[in-house]
Amino acid sequence: MKIDAIDIFRAEVPLTVPYKVSRWTFTAFDPLIASIRTRDGRVGWGEATITAGYAVNETPEMGWAFLKAWGERLAGCGVTEAKAMLQPEIHANSHAASILISALEMIERSPLLTVDAPAVVPLLVPVNAMDADKVGAEVEGSIAEGFRTLKVKVGFDVDADLKRVAAIQRALGGRAKIRLDANQAYSVDQGRRFAAALDPTGIELFEQPCDKADWAANAAVAAVSTVPVMLDESIYGIAEIERAATIEGVGFVKVKLKKLGSLIQLEAALKRIAGLGLTAVLGDGAATDISCWMEACVARTTISNAGENNGFLKLTAPLFRDPLPVARGAIRLPADWWPDVDEPYLRKVSAETARFTTVSLAAVH
Structure with a gap:
């Protein structure tokens, strides 16, 4: 399976009520999200909220830069090849790397995601x-x-x-x-x-x-x-x-x-x-x-x-x-439950997006 396109989103998803923890109060979550599409039509999604002071040596800005760099690099690669390329990045960039790796695992229909019984x-x-x-x-x-x-x-x-x-x-x-x-x-x-x-x-x-x-x-x-x-x-x-x-x-x-x-x-x-x-x-x-x-x-x-x-x-x-x-x-x-992301809504709540394909350089919005 070859990767045809990677879309990344810098989202700001509002909360129903403020979520208060000892050091922060969240009124929205700001996850970095990626979708990966293959040439045969499979789609995988991944996300991570990178919170300064929680992630080790990772910030939202670093995570966004990571996704942009790897989005351009992975377009056109095979799914297995892409996972192998990303694996060494987990140690220093676990949050950002997990976004792309879990999307690839979703494309593969990982047994961990396959619910064969309720x-x-x-x-x-x-x-x-x-x-x-x-x-x-x-x-x-x-x-x-x-x-x-x-x-x-x-x-x-x-x-x-x-x-x-x-x-x-x-x-x-x-x-x-x-x-x-x-x-x-x-x-x-x-x-x-x-x-x-x-x-x-x-x-x-x-x-x-x-x-x-x-x-x-x-x-x-x-x-x-x-x-x-x-x-x-x-x-x-x-x-x-x-x-x-x-x-x-x-x-x-x-x-x-x-x-x-x-x-x-x-x-x-x-x-x-x-x-x-x-x-x-x-x-x-x-x-x-x-x-x-x-x-x-x-x-x-x-x-x-x-x-x-x-x-x-x-x-x-x-x-x-x-x-x-x-x-x-x-x-x-339920058995065989599988999600369908509402991409128009995701785009609506995203402050920034970028797309990487096998036929063009990044398009940033």
Whole structure:
């Protein structure tokens, strides 16, 4: 199969409500997206949101430049050849490389994306209310919709965070699990104070208390935490997964497609996590339908807890013509389900696009 055309999009997809984390508040997701078309009519899609401070040595500008350079280089190549050419780029450019590699895997109809029987992938849902006195109504709504794991962002102020978590615990009354996520925002002293003071009732884990590069600080928090710690931002590949397994108090590791570079390497990482006796968590809460679908397909055979690939639920409109099927707090994929991207809408929400073909140089808009 030869590549006939590559289209890339610098999108700005609006959200229904602001998505607040410790260091940022998102009103839109700005993924880089690529579609690859072959001469026999096959189409593959890939995406990644590159967030400064999350990706290692990658920025949105660098990712866009990567896609433009490789778009021109790959036009006319074979699909297998293109994957081999991109593989060495994963180490330094995992997010950007994953966009193109996963699109190629989609063209190949990777077995990881082929749903041969109905599949159910439970999702978690965020608690957006920041006022401890106002979380009850939101919690009740999430329970009514069938969600049984709630994501609670912390890392703002230790005392206020503890008060809000306690309010959510009271509102839940044991009806759902809680995942706490500091997104690297605590100092080691703040993280230790917060983690040691937690009532563990109903709390599944506490995610990434301190800076991704400060393994000692995260280990110090894990040592006193009343609940298992999960590492996310610190994890980029097998080496970090294996390092996490050596830290007392770390029981979970989270991975995402855009950090591993390909579907096949994502699956390998999930298997390695399980082999080390840790529990894997999968999913990108800042992704659109494309990555969320791909991660759901991988999740159906690799994880047994709620997926975090819920970014598509935060969008004002889906990127798929037929939205990902969701009911009772889970993605519910029928057998043989396959997406169809609404390209006119994608172009409408894109700030910049470029096209590379076998017969012309890039056309940039």
